[in-house]
Amino acid sequence: MAEKYDAIIIGAGVIGAPIAYELAKQGYKTLTVDKLSDAGLGSTAASCAIIRAHYSTEDGVAFAYEGFHYWMDWENYLGRVKDEKGLAKFMQTGSILLKSQGHDWRKVQKHYDAVGVQYEEWDLDQIKAAAPVYELDEFWPVRRPEDPSFFDDPAKKLEGALFCPEGGYMSDPALSAHNIMRAAEVHGAKFMFNAEVVDVRAADGRVAGITLKDGTQIDAPVVVNVAGPHSYKINQMAPGVWEGCNIKTKALRHEVMHCPSPEDYDYYNKGYHTSDGDIGCYYRPELGNQFLIGSEDPDCDPQEWVDPDEFYAGQGGTGRDNQLTEAQWKAQCYRLARRVPSLPIPNQPRGVVDLYDCSDDWIPIYDKSDLPGFYMAIGSSGNQYKNAPVAGAMMAQLIDACEKGLDHDAQPLQFKMKYLKRSLDMGFFSRKREINTDSSFSVNG
């Protein structure tokens, strides 16, 4: 006889684990399955784990800022659970958003005011005092080093910055998912690893359970797709689900670079997370006094959509997918080197290559599906790490409300934020939405 649970969560990453945690706290008997050998080892592990509040929509800002409260109170959020691996740590560096043509910072500032995000407006002298290695010239538009005008001398200075003192990053994204798993287990949540889902079964017009690669069938009236870069494959396994989504998800190859900090600058202890639309990069301190350099996906950069199974088969194996691309290494490092001219650039590229699970408009889908009992928290890579605990609470509310009869498509759930006391119309994240043209179509969300 097949095993039976109240809810199966597919994916033990940083979004899947909090969904399991919140459902378990509500009394659901949950099983989280993951193809890998532990929590957070998929694309979560490669996340830059930035905690910042600037988004292109007011709800986006509110959602992220609500998340701050969870990260700042991490131990209590976890119910003071002990994790044998230790707890991930919120590195509260503060977050600089440079005012540039690459970000609609006026809109962000308006949203900050509306939501009540703590911030300061900095002029160039204040930025220079905080981050003396930054040169504050304007380099816009973002170009690639192959373009000769990349090296043109700047003609103008930037305008200043919005500084959000509460921002930062989590020290270890994989560990943060592991922490949440341990917290969930206290409430009876079960986790199963090395368990690859090959089928999502339906019966009598609703989801019935999953089938694993080894043939094991596990039944549950609720199945949640939180499979990260594999999300579209899981949706395609569930009858009618993929077809019922107006917004689809795909896997995008993404590279993050590590460059040492200038020798006389203690970026690791004194540096700030910085969003720099002017050069199409964001950066934050990384262990070993390094700059971690992420890309804001400027239009001039190529996008490589891949099959996640083929990509991960190449990880550490015979594929090219575990290697940084030389051209992209140069693009991201040289861009940051315009802002930080003393940045040392090693001859040998180093960093992280992994996949984003991207939706058509880079806004996630937190929703039910056309198959009753089947839910999804997908399209979340690139800009949802910071929202993970809130997304967990929101998905648990949604699942519980729908299972109790809510017609979420007709009357979208109004999610109540615990800390900000705002409510958020979950219709914003609907799979049925039209492409949201307010989105930045990038990691900025």
Add this chain to the structure above:
Amino acid sequence: MSIYVCVKHVPDSAATITIRDGRQIDETITFLLNPYDENAVEAAVRQKAQETDTEVVAVTLGKAGAENTLRSALAMGADRGLHILTAERQDSMVTARALAAAIRQDGVADIIFTGKAAIDSEGWETQYRLAAVLDLPVVSNVTELSREGQALTVVWEGDAGALQTLKVPLPCVIGASKALNRPRYPTLPDIIKARKKKIRTVDLAALDLGRPAGVLELLDLQPAVENRRAKILAGSPEVAVDELVRLLREEAKVI
């Protein structure tokens, strides 16, 4: 003073090497300046910093793409580049002759630096062959170096970590080890400057090397399979330690 640094364009050690036709590797991967040659370039640039009127010339034998490696050496502070262009992979006998001929044609070397080895072929021999062709003294795996007049005092590491101090008259060939220095990382202004530095290209065929006495022919290329498997020893610490000792003695045969 005139310093030449021989550098090699090699696959990134982080690259996944794929073998094609049993004879060559797939070259669509990242290639870069051989890491030991970075120590050689650093040593050359530091010598230059100690003496006015010193020129550092980076020399390579390689395909067209090897120009990137010369640019890396230039970004680290070499003054100009010399690219001996070849369409084929060359063995160390041809390489040493080509480097010697190109350097002779270019000027008079006081010191020639190389890395102690290239991370692709790991032959550890080009520096010795180069010195033999030029009839110069050579010391490799050098960990310390200082110059007094027309001689270098060098420390080199021999077998099992034995260090030996030698005095070598100039001109000479020096093979740099990792311990010699910490190579600098260029900054973007260095890289931009390097884009404008001169690289002279000579064709390997134009050097008229003649025929070396021996030729290395590559018959077959196979990936080295690494079979490293972690094993967790169960049981109490006492039991696990006993088992570990047994494994080290009987299986690994290292104690």
